[in-house]
Amino acid sequence: MATLDLNMDSHWLPFTPNRHFRKEPRVFTAADGMVFTTHDGRQVIDGISSLWCVGAGHNRKPINEAIKKQLDTLDYATAFQASNDQAFLAAERIAAMAPGDLNKVLFCNSGSEAADTSLKVALAYHRARGEGHRSVFIGREKGYHGVGFGGMSVGGIPANRKVYGTALLPRVDHMRFINDPANPYIHNREPESQEDYLLELEQRILPLHDPSNVAAIIVEPIAGSAGWYIPPKGYLKRLREICDKHGILLIFDEVITGFGRMGTNFGADYYGVVPDMLNFAKAVTNGVIPLGGVICRDKIYDAMMKTDAPEHVIEFFHGYTYSGHPVACAAAVATLDLYQKDALFPRAAEMGKVLGDAFHSTFKGLPNVIGIRSLGLAAAVELAPMAGSPGKRAYDIFIDCFKKGALVRPAGDTVVIAPPYIVEKSHIDTLVNTLADSIRAHR
Numbered sequence: 383m384a385t386l387d388l389n390m391d392s393h394w395l396p397f398t399p400n401r402h403f404r405k406e407p408r409v410f411t412a413a414d415g416m417v418f419t420t421h422d423g424r425q426v427i428d429g430i431s432s433l434w435c436v437g438a439g440h441n442r443k444p445i446n447e448a449i450k451k452q453l454d455t456l457d458y459a460t461a462f463q464a465s466n467d468q469a470f471l472a473a474e475r476i477a478a479m480a481p482g483d484l485n486k487v488l489f490c491n492s493g494s495e496a497a498d499t500s501l502k503v504a505l506a507y508h509r510a511r512g513e514g515h516r517s518v519f520i521g522r523e524k525g526y527h528g529v530g531f532g533g534m535s536v537g538g539i540p541a542n543r544k545v546y547g548t549a550l551l552p553r554v555d556h557m558r559f560i561n562d563p564a565n566p567y568i569h570n571r572e573p574e575s576q577e578d579y580l581l582e583l584e585q586r587i588l589p590l591h592d593p594s595n596v597a598a599i600i601v602e603p604i605a606g607s608a609g610w611y612i613p614p615k616g617y618l619k620r621l622r623e624i625c626d627k628h629g630i631l632l633i634f635d636e637v638i639t640g641f642g643r644m645g646t647n648f649g650a651d652y653y654g655v656v657p658d659m660l661n662f663a664k665a666v667t668n669g670v671i672p673l674g675g676v677i678c679r680d681k682i683y684d685a686m687m688k689t690d691a692p693e694h695v696i697e698f699f700h701g702y703t704y705s706g707h708p709v710a711c712a713a714a715v716a717t718l719d720l721y722q723k724d725a726l727f728p729r730a731a732e733m734g735k736v737l738g739d740a741f742h743s744t745f746k747g748l749p750n751v752i753g754i755r756s757l758g759l760a761a762a763v764e765l766a767p768m769a770g771s772p773g774k775r776a777y778d779i780f781i782d783c784f785k786k787g788a789l790v791r792p793a794g795d796t797v798v799i800a801p802p803y804i805v806e807k808s809h810i811d812t813l814v815n816t817l818a819d820s821i822r823a824h825r
């Protein structure tokens with residue numbers, strides 16, 4: 383790679399092996415549609431929607447224009463004790479897209495903040511109803527809910543938790559992971575499983591804590607960051623029933639599955655299950671400007687508003703300086719308009735099948751391939767780990783693909799492709815063939 387004319391002494395990169403990065407920097411300087419330009423003038427296809435964000439592709443004029451217009455109209459306004467017009471418009475729009483009575487939107491700026499916000503809402507809601515003893519949270523092994531202390535605690539990716547010791551929340555438990563080793567090839571449909579992955583919740587976890595103490599269960603409908611692990615058929619419906627039976631709130635973390643990835647508005651729509659809270663971020667603004675949020679069912683908001691406190695008293699002591707930032711909210715409205723105008727969610731569903739077919743027809747039987755999972759517009763190929771070096775094979779393949787012009791995502795020993803919804807078949811072919819070459823070269 384050409385030498386980079388940037389001082390790299392100050393920027394500490396997140397979730398990145400910084401020492402290796404300095405030796406082989408990967409720096410984007412421009413993007414348009416499906417393609418980045420790098421610092422050394424190369425073109426790289428965005429095979430991961432830039433961390434699941436850029437559903438409509440890069441440099442979309444309607445979003446850019448909305449942002450510019452908003453900057454010239456109302457750049458920022460305090461979020462507390464007053465608000466701005468764009469926040470109401472975006473909230474109305476998002477609530478209208480959400481299923482059931484998920485009608486109340488609490489804005490924040492990221493998926494991590496959404497996770498912590500939803501956990502705090504759960505505690506506050508139960509307390510408002512006189513059930514303040516409900517303080518146990520249940521997540522799932524390999525779940526990812528961001529990097530705040532709440533999200534990290536209910537999260538289940540060991541490396542993300544390992545060094546935080548007792549700073550993690552107490553009274554958190556984790557359900558078992560949903561991967562079925564007997565069923566490693568999942569091709570564009572929900573897998574069937576002989577295993578009952580919720581039996582442990584019912585028979586061990588809930589009795590251990592007593593269900594009456596449990597505030598909420600939080601899951602990603604599909605485990606995205608872990609490597610696109612798809613729950614067996616009926617899993618989320620049964621989880622909903624278990625929560626209902628015990629008065630436990632069900633939180634769907636839809637930071638990845640929200641806004642089109644499954645070809646539907648939300649994973650909740652895909653699975654036909656309405657959670658009590660739905661967390662979103664990323665694709666809501668096409669990734670262009672940070673925005674996240676929690677959509678709550680009416681009963682949650684209503685319980686919090688039903689208080690004997692005088693009217694000048696705040697009902698929920700929580701919020702961020704940038705909650706409902708007008709520029710981010712204007713970007714969200716423009717993004718959601720664009721998704722609708724260009725029918726990008728149905729397109730995601732259609733191209734997801736093309737991607738899944740390409741994965742299964744290309745990767746099956748290649749060296750070290752031990753699983754392939756596709757559903758929605760995302761697919762994963764799982765590789766046997768290198769002896770003694772977990773994660774290295776997928777990382778090496780990621781680096782190699784990048785050099786060959788394809789941005790893919792390593793997750794443990796899995797490599798994921800989740801392109802923007804505007805992806806064409808030719809991009810999928812290039813991404814998949816590049817990845818296949820790389821898998822062959824890294825035996």
Ligand SMILES: Cc1ncc(COP(=O)(O)O)c(C=O)c1O
Binds near residue numbers: 493527602635636
């Ligand atoms: C399901 C899920 N929740 C939360 C987050 C954290 O989002 P952020 O990085 O915006 O804090 C992510 C990020 O990938 C995610 O996939």
